[in-house]
Amino acid sequence: EKDLVIAIDGPAGAGKSTVAKIIAERLGYIYIDTGAMYRALTLKVLNQAYDLEDEKKLGTLAENTDIKLVKAGEDNLVLLDGEDVTAEIRDNKVSNNVSVVAKVAKVREEMVKLQRQMAQSGGVVMDGRDIGTVVLPDADIKIFLTASVEERAQRRYDELIDKGEDVDLEQIKGEIIRRDDIDKNREVAPLTEAEDAIYVDTTKLDIGQVVEEILNICQEV
């Protein structure tokens, strides 16, 4: 059986990473979280107090940053210049600034280069915003995973409450809308459904159902 290349794209909070991780495990594939790469770079930008508007500087920084995704047992670690930033890149501060960093052409060029290298061997599930359209246009399977914005905000809210954080549902919804808006309207590689993607609306589905649906699609290929 051929090792497939599976691309999963969609807006924030659609469940891409949760689903992609499970599918990769079930198929014995590598999981590549491309959002984590943009997040890691954003963390560095914030830590070094760079001007978010200075695209040239952000591009140079991307060129000179070492980002690695490594598997350690059950965990997928994100290393930024050798340092484990897996937890930190989920901070709200990163979430609320990442789209501004991710719209810089040179930043994307560097990340896409790395992402294509990681997918070279096949047997990968890669999730993001531009995987089916730009990074891996020849992917065997392209999924566009989405859900209503209310549902996506609710899921994010539940996650953060579970972590013991004090959050506001309406605020989370606003942040998601704003991030999607920047991702959809940027000039380079905007978030959009690939022509040959399969559209999966998860609003009324649980994780298990989404996983089964995608595995069924994989079987048909």
Ligand code: C5P
């Ligand atoms: O997937 P996640 O929500 O962690 O992605 C964080 C941000 O990184 C997105 O909102 C988007 O701005 C950027 N991103 C991107 N292209 C990708 C993956 C993520 O621009 N392939």
